[in-house]
Amino acid sequence: MLTKLIEYLNENKIDGFFISRPQNVRYISNYTGDDSYLFITGKEKFFITDPRYTEQAGYECPEYTIVNWRGKASSVANAVKLIAEESGMKNFAFEGDFVNYNMYAELKQTNAEVIPVNGIIEKFRSVKSPGEIRNLRVACEIADRAFDRIIKDIRIGVTEKELASRLSHYMVMEGADTKPYGNILISGKRTSLLHGIPSNKTIEYGDFVLMDYGCGFNGYLSDMTRTVVVGKATEEQRKVYNLEKKMVEDATKTMLPGTPAIKVYEASIEAIKDTEYFQYHYSGIGHGIGLFVHEVPFMGPKSTEILQENNVITIEPGIYIPNWGGVRIEDQILITKDGNESLTSSCRDLIEL
Ligand code: GLY
Ligand code: MN
Ligand code: MN
Numbered sequence: 370m371l372t373k374l375i376e377y378l379n380e381n382k383i384d385g386f387f388i389s390r391p392q393n394v395r396y397i398s399n400y401t402g403d404d405s406y407l408f409i410t411g412k413e414k415f416f417i418t419d420p421r422y423t424e425q426a427g428y429e430c431p432e433y434t435i436v437n438w439r440g441k442a443s444s445v446a447n448a449v450k451l452i453a454e455e456s457g458m459k460n461f462a463f464e465g466d467f468v469n470y471n472m473y474a475e476l477k478q479t480n481a482e483v484i485p486v487n488g489i490i491e492k493f494r495s496v497k498s499p500g501e502i503r504n505l506r507v508a509c510e511i512a513d514r515a516f517d518r519i520i521k522d523i524r525i526g527v528t529e530k531e532l533a534s535r536l537s538h539y540m541v542m543e544g545a546d547t548k549p550y551g552n553i554l555i556s557g558k559r560t561s562l563l564h565g566i567p568s569n570k571t572i573e574y575g576d577f578v579l580m581d582y583g584c585g586f587n588g589y590l591s592d593m594t595r596t597v598v599v600g601k602a603t604e605e606q607r608k609v610y611n612l613e614k615k616m617v618e619d620a621t622k623t624m625l626p627g628t629p630a631i632k633v634y635e636a637s638i639e640a641i642k643d644t645e646y647f648q649y650h651y652s653g654i655g656h657g658i659g660l661f662v663h664e665v666p667f668m669g670p671k672s673t674e675i676l677q678e679n680n681v682i683t684i685e686p687g688i689y690i691p692n693w694g695g696v697r698i699e700d701q702i703l704i705t706k707d708g709n710e711s712l713t714s715s716c717r718d719l720i721e722l
Contacts, residue, residue, distance in 0.1 A: 385410040385461035392660040393490040446475035504589035509712035512591040515539040533567035545584030552582035561695040594699030615640040616686040630672035
């Protein structure tokens with residue numbers, strides 16, 4: 370990972386790279402804690418943090434020079450500035466989308482030219498290594514096992530909040546990281562809320578229950594969705610569910626290396642484009658996933674990216690009918706050399722509890 374970054378710096382004649390996005394810090398250095406930054410120069414690697422994390426950084430990143438910004442520097446940006454000046458840098462890059470205005474104002478007081486760049490490390494991250502795929506696979510297996518457990522708990526009278534917290538608990542008991550993840554578990558008409566927050570609403574007979582959730586394993590995330598019905602599905606619930614299932618299946622079939630992401634979107638709407646349900650679909654039908662939940666490539670009608678071997682991407686078209694309900698099925702797909710493999714494997718058929 371670091372080799373690619375150094376190559377990028379050399380090719381672009383940049384003397385250093387200040388990394389402030391937490392997932393990029395982890396990706397480049399393997400550090401697992403919080404509130405830390407990297408400053409990579411052609412000659413040396415600096416790990417900038419505060420005394421809460423210096424010991425951990427020393428264990429996890431022995432090849433870095435650990436800088437406590439609360440010492441001489443008094444701010445992270447000032448620590449970067451001192452390093453740049455001491456090593457006589459002509460210029461350095463920073464992540465434009467992960468530096469706030471105050472930090473930028475301080476950084477640009479250096480003698481070196483400061484160059485905003487976006488999405489460089491994110492692009493490296495979109496193609497997963499065998500080790501990253503192993504972690505993602507385990508995160509997905511944990512989410513699948515939690516699904517088997519939570520569907521046994523769904524019954525009339527239990528609140529969405531209680532079920533959502535049990536779902537999170539099951540994943541940790543199954544081996545997930547403990548870092549919180551915004552799990553969605555919503556029911557009834559509330560399932561049309563694309564990112565609804567679990568509430569005190571109780572489960573009722575006939576409700577859809579939509580669970581969109583996942584967990585981390587060694588920092589790598591799973592993200593899956595299943596929608597079930599409590600009791601017997603109505604005719605319309607079954608119709609919408611089956612259309613949704615067809616959308617996911619049609620789209621998944623096109624997820625091969627070399628496929629433009631826009632083609633996956635086009636395949637996803639094939640089943641509904643001439644129906645009254647077209648107006649209720651959402652066009653963001655999937656995203657890369659790894660150390661962060663929403664990564665490149667993003668799949669939708671405006672995508673310009675091409676799927677590549679070892680991308681890991683969710684597929685999650687959905688139909689959301691306001692004041693009626695919604696259905697989403699989401700799986701996490703590994704793009705292989707000549708096809709794809711779903712890392713999540715829970716049943717996609719309609720489950721009536
Ligand atoms: N839970 C967020 C998503 O599915 O993208
Ligand atoms: Mn999701
Ligand atoms: Mn997702």
